[in-house]
Amino acid sequence: MTYRSMKAGVVTFQGHNNDEVQAYLAQPEESAPIGGVILLHHMPGWDESSIEMTRKLAHYGYNAICPDLFHRFGEGEPDEVAAVARSQGGKADDEAVGDTDGAATYLRELANSNGKVGIIGFCSGGRQVVLVASHLDTIDAAVDCWGGGVIAGGKWTISESRPVAPIDLTDNLNTPLLGIFGNDDPSPTPEEVNQHEQALKDAGKTYEFHRYDGAGHGFFDFDKPAYRPEQAQAAWGEIFKWYGTYLSS
């Protein structure tokens, strides 16, 4: 393949409650209409690996945006902001939905947008993908990568900022959902993945779950021991197939 020219940098958009949200945008330099993807980062925050994956999405032909979901915890270096977010228990669900909605609007208003917008999230961002896809009817394709806490129970409890388990919103899900999971993951466990799949099946939703042996939590993280190159390569293939189906003009 030829390498795409792209431009990338920090932008702002209006999120939940019209708050200003900073985000990293990577955009192929193509005038032909293309789809967009919103990347919801994991608990360590708006970090380098999230930004690199945003550029990867752009390299594969999507306008890709990664909002700083922790922006309400203060201004500063992403690791410092993430430390405060962590100490306060993370991002509230209503803010995640509102910020993602704002990011989707931003992507649709780009000059080369084809009007289609997908989302992808990792770990806590994977849970937010299921949540957002169950609240918004403006998302065309969703990808949950090992989202823990889709089902309440154990250490995942209902709280004031996260009042509903996403699995309980399955009836409201209006977005095709792709799930990527490692069979060695303690959260979500294979049993929890099965439970989620059964709920989707019972509700007649459009979904596809892919489970990988020899992989655990976070197996895309190329700078961590959890990285599993073969499984990651196969899973990225499924992701781009999914977006090819649902985000094409």
Place this chain on the structure above:
Amino acid sequence: MCNWIVEKAEMKGSGKGPEGWFDVNQANVYFDHPYHAPMDHSLIIDFVETPNQVGNRVAVELSEESARRLVTSILAALESGTNSHMAVVT
């Protein structure tokens, strides 16, 4: 996994960060994904002056084994140090 579990402990002491010494009033302790350490999980401690304020912390991200050794070392130092100081006083 991102478990959002935090153990908070009230502290009294001082820490030295990029901008110099500050009062350490709280320690936030986690066992979760690190930001920097090349590990899947680590024991993270943030020593902070003002909770919920960005940027005033001393942080460590340690392997589980390192964290357990640190606990042992702290307890050993406290034990021997306390005994030593008591002996001096006597």
